[in-house]
Amino acid sequence: MKTDYVLQCLGCGNIVEDDGTVLSCSCGKPALMRAQYKNKRLQVKSEDYGIYRFADWMPLSRMLEGSSAPITYKSVKLANYLGLSNLYITFNGYWPDRSINMTTGTFKECEAYSVCARLPENFEKTLVVASAGNTARAFTRVCSDNNIPLVVVVPEQNLDAMWFTRPVGGSVQLIAAGGRSDYFDAIKLSGIISQMDGFQPEGGAKNVGRRDGMATTALSAVTTIGRIPDFYFQAVGSGTGAIAAWEANLRLLEDGNYGDKKMQLMVSQNAPFLLIHDSWKRGTRELIPVEKEVADRQIEETVAKVLSNRMPPYPPIGGLYDALTDTGGDVLAADNGQALAAGIVFKDTEGIDISPAASIAVASLIKQVEEKSIDPDAEIMLNITGGGMELIQSSNELHYLEPDVIIPQEDIREDRIDKIKMIAARELDHGLVR
Numbered sequence: 026m027k028t029d030y031v032l033q034c035l036g037c038g039n040i041v042e043d044d045g046t047v048l049s050c051s052c053g054k055p056a057l058m059r060a061q062y063k064n065k066r067l068q069v070k071s072e073d074y075g076i077y078r079f080a081d082w083m084p085l086s087r088m089l090e091g092s093s094a095p096i097t098y099k100s101v102k103l104a105n106y107l108g109l110s111n112l113y114i115t116f117n118g119y120w121p122d123r124s125i126n127m128t129t130g131t132f133k134e135c136e137a138y139s140v141c142a143r144l145p146e147n148f149e150k151t152l153v154v155a156s157a158g159n160t161a162r163a164f165t166r167v168c169s170d171n172n173i174p175l176v177v178v179v180p181e182q183n184l185d186a187m188w189f190t191r192p193v194g195g196s197v198q199l200i201a202a203g204g205r206s207d208y209f210d211a212i213k214l215s216g217i218i219s220q221m222d223g224f225q226p227e228g229g230a231k232n233v234g235r236r237d238g239m240a241t242t243a244l245s246a247v248t249t250i251g252r253i254p255d256f257y258f259q260a261v262g263s264g265t266g267a268i269a270a271w272e273a274n275l276r277l278l279e280d281g282n283y284g285d286k287k288m289q290l291m292v293s294q295n296a297p298f299l300l301i302h303d304s305w306k307r308g309t310r311e312l313i314p315v316e317k318e319v320a321d322r323q324i325e326e327t328v329a330k331v332l333s334n335r336m337p338p339y340p341p342i343g344g345l346y347d348a349l350t351d352t353g354g355d356v357l358a359a360d361n362g363q364a365l366a367a368g369i370v371f372k373d374t375e376g377i378d379i380s381p382a383a384s385i386a387v388a389s390l391i392k393q394v395e396e397k398s399i400d401p402d403a404e405i406m407l408n409i410t411g412g413g414m415e416l417i418q419s420s421n422e423l424h425y426l427e428p429d430v431i432i433p434q435e436d437i438r439e440d441r442i443d444k445i446k447m448i449a450a451r452e453l454d455h456g457l458v459r
Contacts, residue, residue, distance in 0.1 A: 026077065028085045029063035032233060035343035045086055045144045048228040056342035059272060060084050060233045066280050069248050072124070076138050079241045082276055084233050085142045089171045092138040093126045095242045097249035097406075102374035107394045111404040113254065115246045119413030120377050128190050130414035131380065132242060132266070133163035139238025140164075140227060141173050150225040151176055155215035157208040157262070157331045158186025159380075159411065161199075164227075165426065169194040176224065176453065178215040180206045181431055183330065190421040198453055199426050204434035207324055208262075209335040214437050217445050218453075230265040230338035239266045240273035243288075246406040247277055252284040254404040257354075260385035261292040262332035264301060264345035266410065271348035288406065290354030292345075293389035295332045295364065295381075298323040301339055305356040310346045312339055328361040329381035359388035367391055371409075380411030429453065 032041040034049075036056025041047055043060075050058060062082050070078040075092030077083070097115045104112040116125060117132030127134045141164070144152070151174040154164045161177040166189060168175035174196050179187065181201040200218070202210040212229075219226035230236065247253055257270050267290045277283045294302045298320065304312045315335070324333040338344040349356065359367070368384035370391070371377075379387070390407060393399045430452040436444055 026080055026085055026088045028080060028083060030060045030084055032058045033061050034058055043084065045148065046225060048226070048231040054342065055340065057231060057268075057338070057344060058233055059343060060237055062276070066282070067244065067248070067277070076135055076238070076241055077142075079244045082240065082244065082273070083139050083142070083237050085139070086145050087142055089138055089142050089167065091167070091170050093134070095132065095135065095245040096123055096125045097246045098123070100375065100407075103371060106370065106374050107391065108401050109394065109405060110402050112407060113246055113250055113405065114375065114407050114409060115242050116377075116409045116412060117242060118377075118379075118409070118411050119417045128417060129159070129162045129166050130417055131159040131163060131411040132239065132408075133160045134167065135238040135241050136160065136235045137163040137167040137238070140232055140234035141167055141171065143234035144173070150174070150223055152227055153178065153215050153219045153224050154227040155208070155211040155229070157211070157333065158183040159331050162186055162189070165189070165193055165197050165199075169197050172196050176200060176218060178202060178211045178218065180208060180211050181428070182206070184428065187426040188418070188423045189426065190417060190423065192424050193426050197426075199428045200449070201428040201431040202434065202437060203431045205321060206434045206437065207321065207335070208333055210434060210437050212336065214432055214445065217442050218449050221446055221449065230263055230268065230344070236265060236269040236272060239269035242266070242408050243270040243273040243406070247273075247283050250404065252404070253277055253286050254288050254406045255286070256291055256399065256403055256405045257288045257408065258291045258293070258386050258390050258405065259408040259410060260329065260332055260382045260389070261294065261301060261337075261345075262334040262382075263337040264292060264339060264348070266408070267292045268338065268343070268345055268348050270408075271352060274352070287352045290349055290352045291357060291389065291393070292349070292354065293357040293359055293385050295327040295329040295385050296358045296360040298327050298333050299358050300335065301337055301345065302356040302358050304339060305346070305349060310340050312337070326361075328364055329385050331382050332385065357389040357392065359385045359392065363388040363392070377412050378415040379409055380414060383409045383411050386410070
């Protein structure tokens with residue numbers, strides 16, 4: 026299955042043919058590329074296609090095995106608890122009773138199945154992905170199952186996130202950013218490795234495959250509800266998922282079958298790390314400066330460390346600032362205690378555990394209801410970005426992936442690039458490169 030699309034630069038308007046690896050335009054403007062699909066009307070395929078049931082609006086050169094699409098259902102118990110009449114839950118994770126089997130427990134699988142299917146089948150390089158944990162787990166699972174060469178870079182302190190329900194195949198290798206390194210350090214390290222011959226950066230938010238894979242959560246909700254909802258709730262670290270939902274909304278407006286509204290993006294962060302929140306409240310496109318020592322301390326105090334991106338795609342043209350502005354959205358905040366309480370409420374009402382990040386989103390929705398900031402009859406999409414991990418871990422033997430090499434934090438610096446490349450060249454199995 027190959028979709029018909031081109032890429033358009035949101036900075037200059039230039040149209041580019043895609044080879045599966047284009048991340049930016051040659052104009053050099055700080056802007057995202059966006060996929061423009063030939064099919065302007067979305068034709069949803071059967072559930073047998075997994076996530077590729079939304080293939081019309083995914084940048085694909087092929088389909089991969091083993092995917093599962095997000096599911097959306099109208100809440101009864103949580104909705105009654107909150108006094109909401111039109112609460113729709115879009116669930117990403119592991120919940121066999123509802124026929125969803127993302128065995129990594131996170132919507133990052135949506136990204137991985139899209140990004141990797143965007144690559145041509147004869148792709149000759151090794152993909153490089155940086156992650157705080159969930160994205161690495163998802164890409165590892167997808168690339169292992171489909172024999173796609175991959176190097177994942179994860180902070181050493183997040184290695185406990187690298188668990189799997191079955192052994193990982195030899196097409197994947199793991200590098201840890203050592204010591205107290207965070208996601209930002211992992212990104213820097215992955216960028217250095219990506220410069221080496223035979224390696225290809227995945228690109229994060231710049232990758233249209235990542236955004237349009239995540240957009241399937243919004244497509245699941247809208248096609249289930251039958252129209253575009255009023256509000257979209259999600260916890261964010263980079264905000265890429267919210268950008269994706271906005272882009273899906275724009276395509277749905279062009280489609281014309283689901284109404285003419287833009288859902289308000291209500292994104293939330295885990296206090297005390299509130300980079301996006303504080304930047305948005307300042308009212309400008311630029312991110313506020315935060316000293317690394319302060320950020321490190323704040324991140325250490327959060328329960329949802331996957332929400333701790335220090336360089337989110339907030340400022341670029343087509344980035345999170347524009348998405349929030351265009352939809353009349355807002356950035357909310359919830360602390361660890363509120364997240365813990367919200368996770369308990371969700372499990373007690375809906376019957377499944379959810380991730381700390383998803384609990385932040387639920388906590389923010391609860392606060393909006395308590396403050397009477399939201400119409401109880403409004404149509405609300407609540408994006409549960411991870412769930413069922415307790416169920417996975419209690420019903421499966423877990424296999425942990427150990428790092429092939431650990432790069433000390435003090436070496437992750439511009440003046441030590443040659444040293445990093447030397448270590449990587451020595452430790453990485455270049456048999457991965459086809």
